[in-house]
Amino acid sequence: MTSRHPLLALRAAAALLAALSLLATLRTGVEARPTALAFGVLVAVGELIRWSGGPGPREAAPLGATGALSYALVGEHAGQPTHHGVAQVVSVVAAAALLGSVPHVARGQGPVLDHLVRRVLAAGFTAVCFQPLYHRGFFDGWSGPAYALLLLALLVLTVLCDAVVAAALAHSRTGWPFGPLLRDELRAVPGIGSAVCATGAVMALAVAVVGLWALPVFSVPLLLTQLSLRRCAAVRVTYRQTIASLARATEIAGYTPAGHAHRVAALGQAVGRDLGLPEAELTVLEYASLMHDIGQLSLVDPVPAGATADLPAAEQRRIALLGGAVVRQTGASAQVATVVERQADPYPEQPVAARIVRVVNAYEEKVRDAGPGGPLTALEELRLGTGGEYAPEVVEALARVLGNRGGGAPGLPPGVPPWGSPGQAGGGRRPGLSDPAQGWVTHG
Numbered sequence: 001m002t003s004r005h006p007l008l009a010l011r012a013a014a015a016l017l018a019a020l021s022l023l024a025t026l027r028t029g030v031e032a033r034p035t036a037l038a039f040g041v042l043v044a045v046g047e048l049i050r051w052s053g054g055p056g057p058r059e060a061a062p063l064g065a066t067g068a069l070s071y072a073l074v075g076e077h078a079g080q081p082t083h084h085g086v087a088q089v090v091s092v093v094a095a096a097a098l099l100g101s102v103p104h105v106a107r108g109q110g111p112v113l114d115h116l117v118r119r120v121l122a123a124g125f126t127a128v129c130f131q132p133l134y135h136r137g138f139f140d141g142w143s144g145p146a147y148a149l150l151l152l153a154l155l156v157l158t159v160l161c162d163a164v165v166a167a168a169l170a171h172s173r174t175g176w177p178f179g180p181l182l183r184d185e186l187r188a189v190p191g192i193g194s195a196v197c198a199t200g201a202v203m204a205l206a207v208a209v210v211g212l213w214a215l216p217v218f219s220v221p222l223l224l225t226q227l228s229l230r231r232c233a234a235v236r237v238t239y240r241q242t243i244a245s246l247a248r249a250t251e252i253a254g255y256t257p258a259g260h261a262h263r264v265a266a267l268g269q270a271v272g273r274d275l276g277l278p279e280a281e282l283t284v285l286e287y288a289s290l291m292h293d294i295g296q297l298s299l300v301d302p303v304p305a306g307a308t309a310d311l312p313a314a315e316q317r318r319i320a321l322l323g324g325a326v327v328r329q330t331g332a333s334a335q336v337a338t339v340v341e342r343q344a345d346p347y348p349e350q351p352v353a354a355r356i357v358r359v360v361n362a363y364e365e366k367v368r369d370a371g372p373g374g375p376l377t378a379l380e381e382l383r384l385g386t387g388g389e390y391a392p393e394v395v396e397a398l399a400r401v402l403g404n405r406g407g408g409a410p411g412l413p414p415g416v417p418p419w420g421s422p423g424q425a426g427g428g429r430r431p432g433l434s435d436p437a438q439g440w441v442t443h444g
Contacts, residue, residue, distance in 0.1 A: 007114075007172030010165060014117040017124050021090035031084040035077050038212045040096040042067035042219065047100025047119075051230055060115070062192050063222045064100065066200045067215075068093040068119055069158060072126035073151050073204035075134045078211035085135070089127040094120050114169045122162045129154050151204055155197040159189055175404065180276040187278070195225060240286075246330060247290035255296040256306030260364060265289035267401070268360040274397040277352065285353040287332060288339035292357050295323025295340070308344075309362035316344035347391040355391040359398055362390065375402060 030036055046064025072089045074082055097119045101112050130151075133139060142150055163185035171178040199222055206214030247261040268289040272282050293306060296319060308316055324341030328334070335353075342354045343361070350358070359382060366378035379399055386392040 004172055006168045010121070010169060011113070011117055014120040017090055018094040018120050021087040021094070021124075024087035025091040028087075031088060032077060032082055035074070035082065035207075035212065036084065036088065036092050038215055039067055039071040039074075040092045042215055043071075043093055043096035044100040047097050048103065049226070050100075050104070051233065061100075062196050062226055063219060064097065064119065065122070065196050066203060066219075066222055068097070068123040069126050069155055069196065069200040070203040070207070072123050073130050073154065073200065074207055075130075075139075075204075076208035078207075079209070083135070084131075086124065086127040086131050089131065090120060090124045093123040111169075111173070114173075117169065118162055118165055121165055122158050125161055126154060126158045129157070148201060148205060151201040152197060155200050159193045159197055160186070163189060163193075174273075176273045177276050180273070180278060184279045192225070192229065195222065243287050243290050243330075243332070246294065250293050250296055250306065253297060255299070255302045256293050257368065260306060261290050261293060264292065264357070264360050264364050267364070267398075268356050270401045271356050271360060271394060271397045272353070274401055275352065275356070275393070281353060284333065284335045284339060285356060287336045288327075288343075288353055289357050289360070291327050291330075291332070291336070292323065292340055292343055292361060294326050295319040295321070297326065298322040305365075305368070307365040307368075309365045313344065320344040346388060347394075350391070352394075355394045359390050359394040363398060 043064050046061045046067055050061030050064060071092065074084075076082060094116070097116055101116060104112050139147065139150065164182060167178055167182035167185050170176065170181050199218055203214060203218045206218060244262070247265075250256040251258050251260065265286050268285055269282055272285045277285065293308070296303060296306060296308070299319070299322075303311065303319075308319060311319075320341055320343050324337045327337040327340050339351060339353045339357060342350050343357045345354065347355050347358070362385075363378050363382060366381055367374040379395070379402070382390050382395045382398070383392075386395055
């Protein structure tokens, strides 16, 4: 079961911070309105052009993030001191981010609310760390490289705190382990996160010297970076769709039941999440799960119902090696081919992803025609096979996942068992690098 307490607490904190800041700003008025408007437009445009859904970097709106953080660090404008404080920073960022998110809300794209929570809390954190101290003269002795390093350090600290918030939000929504989620967030920081930090610091310093003309100048590199990252994300989506299409080859040829590969991939990723696999390994697991049966295309006589779990060990290994050879011909990574090849090896010799594929595939085959009591019977058979065939830790992770879902498979609608009909399980959804807000990705 997912814990909603951190999710509700973070949302409440962001809402309270935004509301109090807005009230304070309305009472005192907006200081340096041209500067506030310029940064507000920058944040709104950044949020407007952010990508939603599908795989991609953790920061989907680098321009919006940079604008928000740099405004929190602005102490001077063209050599003249500014007088806006924390409340105005949070108000401008919250209003601009909300305005830029309206089209995404209208299209129902992605977890927009949690994205706004992260943006408000990050801007508020940076402003609280900088604005009061700056206006009280604590940084008057800092100049040149020391002052630049100070701004950069504040931004790095903000990005690290934002990673913790993002992991907590994802954990609350999905129930996935917090540790691996945080690890994946932190691993993404040196990528687009470093660009946001560096550009945010430089933008704040440039505004202090040359004024608002610095905003469009330093926005161009981020826009080009965002365009490149979107193209990379589109390539990954196309590649995933190609793998999913290849996975259907065994179904179309009649070697495996419809939807089998997709069910194994969806359930396998849930088991991988439970075991704490990082996102890179989850991607390998997804691709290998989708193509784990592709070696059956080389068989002259199809295996009845495509059920390989009950075949002799030598025959299982032969089919697995044939599948690995086919996967290598598709141009998939060597890691994916290795998982497919070694899915029939004794589990102590297998990589973790191969252990998961073997256990989940066996479960799906055993439970398919077993009736209402099938899940318990299948799990009992798997537990009896932990002496040599199936990894005990994977079987127990599978039991936890099924228990949390009431016997169903993550990635399928509630109440649809993993052995459901093709129309239920295989045709409408496909597993992927799951959206943390949903747990599965729909065809688009």
